Amino acid sequence: MRFKSLAELKRPPRGETVLAALPDKIRMAHYAKQKAFKINELVRSIYQDSYEWYGYTLALRDDPELIVDLGLPRNEQNILQYTRVHPEKIAAYQESLPAEVLINGWIHSHGNLDLKNFSDIDAENQVTVLDYVTAGLRRPLAKREIVINEVSLLVKGEFTDDDLHKGSVTIITDRPVAEVRILETVYGVFCYSIVIGDDGWHHQEIYYKKRGILSGQTTVSQKDSDIVLVDTGRVLTEADIDELSAEVKEKIHPETYASPKIETM
Numbered sequence: 001m002r003f004k005s006l007a008e009l010k011r012p013p014r015g016e017t018v019l020a021a022l023p024d025k026i027r028m029a030h031y032a033k034q035k036a037f038k039i040n041e042l043v044r045s046i047y048q049d050s051y052e053w054y055g056y057t058l059a060l061r062d063d064p065e066l067i068v069d070l071g072l073p074r075n076e077q078n079i080l081q082y083t084r085v086h087p088e089k090i091a092a093y094q095e096s097l098p099a100e101v102l103i104n105g106w107i108h109s110h111g112n113l114d115l116k117n118f119s120d121i122d123a124e125n126q127v128t129v130l131d132y133v134t135a136g137l138r139r140p141l142a143k144r145e146i147v148i149n150e151v152s153l154l155v156k157g158e159f160t161d162d163d164l165h166k167g168s169v170t171i172i173t174d175r176p177v178a179e180v181r182i183l184e185t186v187y188g189v190f191c192y193s194i195v196i197g198d199d200g201w202h203h204q205e206i207y208y209k210k211r212g213i214l215s216g217q218t219t220v221s222q223k224d225s226d227i228v229l230v231d232t233g234r235v236l237t238e239a240d241i242d243e244l245s246a247e248v249k250e251k252i253h254p255e256t257y258a259s260p261k262i263e264t265m
Helices: 030-047 087-096 120-133 238-251
Strands: 016-018 026-029 054-060 069-071 101-109 139-146 151-155 169-173 182-196 202-212 218-224 227-230
Touching: 026 030, 030 054, 030 069, 030 101, 030 182, 030 227, 030 238, 054 120, 069 101, 087 101, 087 120, 101 120, 120 182, 120 202, 120 218, 139 202
Parallel strands: 026 227, 101 182, 151 169
Antiparallel strands: 016 139, 054 069, 054 101, 139 182, 182 202, 202 218
């Protein structure tokens, strides 16, 4: 058979069975959203300016897609124009949480900046969070067929060292096998990213990472997302606000000098 072009030579599609899906919307407790904007307000009132800050979105392990609370770590750097997240601090904060609580993303403020979206610095921070906090969020998403050319099928106890030189992949079985299909598990994780502003606006994304357990094929993607507010019965009390005020004083550390690095798209 003769082909007019190589484009006509197409592999048959690999078989894939879907096992689960990652979230396409951010579910967030009313309490967590109120807490975010209260932190913003406290930063302005305590430090008399609109400094950026960051925190982590928290979930329970039995419902990792629902943000039930926010965690405020000790911020390494707070200035007017940007904030930075460090990976070793994320792991340390996760270890400080109760066993049933995990980090499922991060949240930060753009204060009174005009930028009502994510900056290049934010994207760097988001990848850092995605890499370091998603171990507890990993789930099997699919079984995907792996296509291997030149598979060598050998029987245990019936092959020589020379036989191992044959084929790109060798499979050793306990009895003769004529045909093999190999299906790898594709694992996926997600991570939320939320940015808020002084005048009440917010914007959010979900980052995804998928990886084949055998092939190592990895993809990272992101999408804008809506927030779906959930009433968990918890409300922000005066006692909560007093405690939050003390946390802001302890963990937010504004730098008053002007930095040359400013958030941009």
